[in-house]
Amino acid sequence: AAQDANFFYGSRQDNEHTHGPTTLGTIEGGTTVIVRGRRSGGAWQTRERIMGALVHECSHILVKDYGELPATGTNAASFDRYRDEFRAYFVEPHGNFEGITDPTARATAIKDHLVGTSSTAVSSYPELHAAYWAAPLATNTFHQQVDGHTRPDGFNLANSPRLDRLVSLLREQRAGRAGVEDTIFQISVLSAAERQEAAGATLIATLLGRVAAPDADRIRRALTSPAAVGYGREMNPNDSPRVTAFLSAVAAKAPDEIVSTYRACNPQDRADLHFNEHVLSWIGATLPNELLMRTCVMCMITGRSFVYFDRVRVFAQACSAAAGASEMPEALRSALRDLSLDVRMGYYRFCEDAYRVHVEPLQEPVRRQVRAILRGDAEP
Numbered sequence: 001a002a003q004d005a006n007f008f009y010g011s012r013q014d015n016e017h018t019h020g021p022t023t024l025g026t027i028e029g030g031t032t033v034i035v036r037g038r039r040s041g042g043a044w045q046t047r048e049r050i051m052g053a054l055v056h057e058c059s060h061i062l063v064k065d066y067g068e069l070p071a072t073g074t075n076a077a078s079f080d081r082y083r084d085e086f087r088a089y090f091v092e093p094h095g096n097f098e099g100i101t102d103p104t105a106r107a108t109a110i111k112d113h114l115v116g117t118s119s120t121a122v123s124s125y126p127e128l129h130a131a132y133w134a135a136p137l138a139t140n141t142f143h144q145q146v147d148g149h150t151r152p153d154g155f156n157l158a159n160s161p162r163l164d165r166l167v168s169l170l171r172e173q174r175a176g177r178a179g180v181e182d183t184i185f186q187i188s189v190l191s192a193a194e195r196q197e198a199a200g201a202t203l204i205a206t207l208l209g210r211v212a213a214p215d216a217d218r219i220r221r222a223l224t225s226p227a228a229v230g231y232g233r234e235m236n237p238n239d240s241p242r243v244t245a246f247l248s249a250v251a252a253k254a255p256d257e258i259v260s261t262y263r264a265c266n267p268q269d270r271a272d273l274h275f276n277e278h279v280l281s282w283i284g285a286t287l288p289n290e291l292l293m294r295t296c297v298m299c300m301i302t303g304r305s306f307v308y309f310d311r312v313r314v315f316a317q318a319c320s321a322a323a324g325a326s327e328m329p330e331a332l333r334s335a336l337r338d339l340s341l342d343v344r345m346g347y348y349r350f351c352e353d354a355y356r357v358h359v360e361p362l363q364e365p366v367r368r369q370v371r372a373i374l375r376g377d378a379e380p
C-alpha cells in the first residue's frame, strides 16, 4: 500500500501537498479544501463522491467561520466536535450515507460511524469513540448528549453562498466596509426559506446586535419581507410604493400584475429601474428558470414602456414560427419593427440566453438579419 497520498491545489497538477495514505479529503489553512481523486487501491473517485466530500468539508469551514461550535477546533473529544462531524455527514448529498434518506435512520448510521456500536469497535474518530464509551455510562454526559442529538444544527445547513454572503455583509457593515443597503439587497435575493432561516437564526440575531439599532430594525423587517422596506434603496432609491408593487409582482411571477404595476410607474420610477444593475441582477435571481418572463421584464424596463412586455413575447413567438424559414417572414420583421432600438439592443445585450433559444436556431440568412437588426446595424 502507498505510504502517502499526494494532493495538489487548483486545476493544474504543478504543486504537491502530502498527507497520510488514508486521507480522503481535508481542509488546509482554514479555507482550502483538498479532495482525493484516487483511492489507495487505485480506483478513481466518482464525481458524486468528490462532490459529497466538498459539501462535507464546506460544512466544516462554515461551522468554524460562524463560531457556533467553538470547542470543535480545540477539543477532539468534545460534543461541539461531534456536532460538527455529525452535521458534515448529515448534509452530504453523496458519500457513506447515500441512500439513507429517513432522517432518524441517517442520524443513527452517522452516530454509529462516529462513536461505534461498542466499546471495543474501531472508529475513525478515536477521541469521540473513547469519550462516548467512557465508564460509567450512567454518568457520562457526553454519551447522553450524543444519544439526544438526532438532527444537524447551526446556521446555513444547505451551505448556501447567499446566506454566507449575508453573514459577511453583516460583519463588514459593523466594520464600516458595507452599508445597510448592501445587506438589504442581499436579503432580496434570498429565497423565502433562506429568509426564514436567517430571521430565526441565533447567529444572525447576534450579528444584528452589533450594528446600529435603526439598521438592525430595517434588516429585521426586510427578513420578514423585502417589500416591507420597499426592496431597499439600491433597487428603489426613492422608496416609491409603485416600484415596490412592481417588484412584488415580479417576485410573484404574475404577468398581468407585472404589466399593470409597471404601467402605474411614473417617469421617475421608470428612470430608477432603467439600467439599474441591482434590479437587473435581482431579476436574474428572482426568475432563474422563467426565461420568457425574465426576457419580457428586462426588455420592458429597458424600453421604459409597459407595451414591450407583450411585444417581446410576440417577437419570441415570431422567432419560433420562423424555424426553418430561409427568408425573413413578414411577421418576424414586423415584430422587430415594434421594438424600439433600446429594446432591441437591450435584448441583444442583457438576454443572451433568450437569444440562444430564440434567435440562434434560425436559418441563415434570417439569423444574420435578425442579429444585425437587434444590434442596431440594420433597420427592421
Ligand SMILES: [Zn+2]
Pocket: 056, 060, 085, 088
Ligand atoms: Zn469531517
